[in-house]
Amino acid sequence: MLADITFPPSEEYRTGTQHEPLTFYMEALVESTRLDLLLGYFSSSAIRVLALGFAKFISNGGRARLIINHILSQPDKEALLVGTSGGIAPNAFSTKDFQSLRQALDSYGHHFFSCLAWLIATERVQIRAIRPKHGRGIAHYKSGILGDGRDKVKFRGSCNFTASGLLENLEELEIRTSWGANPTVFSSYEDEYERLFGGTADHAELIPFADIEAVILRDYGGKDLDELLTAEQQLIAQQAKQVRNKTHQKAVQRILQKIETYLASPRFPYESGPRLYQQEAYQNWLENDCKGIFAMATGTGKTITSLNCVLNESAKTGTYQVVILVPTTVLVEQWTGECRRFNFRKVIAVSGKSVEWPAQLGSITTQLSFGVATSFVIIATYRSFTNSQFQTYFKRLPTTTVLVADEAHNIASPSVAKLLDGIHLQKRIGLSATPKRIYDPEGSEKMEAFFADKEPYTYSFPMERAIDEGILCPYYYYPKIVSLTQEEMVAYAEISAKLAKLYARAKGDEKASASVEMLLMQRKRIIHKAQNKLTTFEKILSDIMTRHGRIDYTLVYAPEGYYADSEIDEEAFAELSDENRIIDFYANIIRRVSPTTTLTQYTSDSADKDLTLKQFEQGQINALLSMKCLDEGVDIPRTEQAIFCSSTGNPRQFIQRRGRILRQHPAKSFAYIYDMVVIPRTDPNSFTFQLEQRLVQKELERVVHFAFMAQNKYEATEVFREVCNSYGLNLDTIHKELSA
Structure with a gap:
């Protein structure tokens, strides 16, 4: 001064x-x-x-x-x-x-x-x-x-x-x-x-x-x-x-x-400083005794919001001390980059890819034991966190160390949950666009108890607000109804009939409950591998070519697994190998519709994932085909178009996928989302009708999540007028129930 x-x-x-x-x-x-x-x-x-x-x-x-x-x-x-x-x-x-x-x-x-x-x-x-x-x-x-x-x-x-x-x-x-x-x-x-x-x-x-x-x-x-x-x-x-x-x-x-002090000191990476909502999140966290969940839509800056909390805490003591837990090694690298932008210099990555972390943690804990005020950022995968050697070092960290759990629902997974009672760090931040663990209310309760928080959470930033305030990109939504083939419908109806008979006694009968789970998986597999998805996918690509003139900056979420020989038309896909991976069929259709489009697959066993994302960002790769790999945390803001060929009923998956696509980019004004919605045609007088009605409603919940925030809401919802009439459902009613 x-x-x-x-x-x-x-x-x-x-x-x-x-x-x-x-x-x-x-x-x-x-x-x-x-x-x-x-x-x-x-x-x-x-x-x-x-x-x-x-x-x-x-x-x-x-x-x-x-x-x-x-x-x-x-x-x-x-x-x-x-x-x-x-x-x-x-x-x-x-x-x-x-x-x-x-x-x-x-x-x-x-x-x-x-x-x-x-x-x-x-x-x-x-x-x-x-x-x-x-x-x-x-x-x-x-x-x-x-x-x-x-x-x-x-x-x-x-x-x-x-x-x-x-x-x-x-x-x-x-x-x-x-x-x-x-x-x-x-x-x-x-x-x-x-x-x-x-x-x-x-x-x-x-x-x-x-x-x-x-x-x-x-x-x-x-x-x-x-x-x-x-x-x-x-x-x-x-x-x-x-x-x-x-x-x-x-x-x-x-x-x-x-100047040397300035260069060595942590600081907010943007000259404008933290946004008002990021400051508000920090204040709310302080008021909740430095604990809480930040339920923020994907793309609204959860990472920066949490690191701003760490930055503010470091200003009080002159040192920064934080442990960050993430689901994947890719996220370890992304968080490392974000921490360096805050000028947090001492960053230790802990994952299966690193062999140096035991020595690095040993050095830090030794300094701490001698009373040396030491700064550190430890970024570990949840899997590494459960490692006994890591736990030995972790238990020696000061109680004032901030714990940040990215994709916080993972903290209630069985392997991590058993360690929660022994975690001594008192400052805790949970980050997630969808904190609730679907189908696991007990796990959700454990997570909320660990962070001393519950809905509406310490800080919430919904996607609708993010789009309204220009933090996320506005989008158009084009749902496509996919029907089952006659053979698929017969198999589907047989499974539904068995399910209808078993449902009544499944609650008190373990054997019946196990049978229900198995039949549900069989039925889901039919939906997952529906043959008409391939035809619909080809039509979507043709629409993109008509609308934009080329296929670029396009992300395809393809189904996992393989086709059986009896499930494919060998003449239509004669050039494919005997492996019959479903993702290969979708890749082949892109080549057929647009031979000049460059594409690659982004899967769990892909090499050079960072290089692939960089080439996609720079336009060297026009289309990226993924199987679940891009669900949590990976930044791909350049994506303009996304085609969902596979979506579960789990809101976390499709909400996170949408957030990936809506990230802002200087060259992008709108995003375009194409979504395949499989609707079985069932006789309203059938004794399985109520069962099918529940399944269709579950699919329409995803449609409502997407359509009601889209630029073309009425065009998107009109696609389902006949379906809603057939099943006695109403999209506005579903929207009100979801909002409640």
């Missing part, structure tokens, strides 16, 4: 004394987030001289406003025009990457002027050129204000904001601090500055950047205009002189120490 700087008691800086003007600029910039300069001559070479402080100023989130006269060097004028033309990419430089930013500002070559243009384009530096309204003079101000959000320092001096002015000339500077001066000293100056910057001052006018006089230096005669462009070799020689003063050297060392 500015108030932490030891300013000279006289509030004056002079070249050649203990307090150099250059020292003031450098020290004050490092502590500030606002700079308003009212200048005469300006040269970007001054930014190079102050690269150390200026890069930190920008990394603080700082923004500078400059009012200058109408004379610039040719490179500065060109950088200014490029920066205001709208042709600069907003992510050309990272304001959080201090080192690369400083390197750019310190180079004074092409890269330097690109950086300057970027600073202008992103309004990090806003420049206004002025000249007197009457007469032929020039603006020749030399003053400004630096601020840190709380305190301000006003300065007025003799030096131009040029390399020569900062390094070579004999200059003086007078300052006033907001905590030591009359407030009117600042208010009157700031009012005048706003009038000049806004072009409403009586005595000065703004001029278009195109009218700026560009001066090209031809010789070095010591004139004022010579300051506007400093040759690189001269500047290098001059920069060597900037450390001639011992006080300045000490100031530079203090600044370097502050």
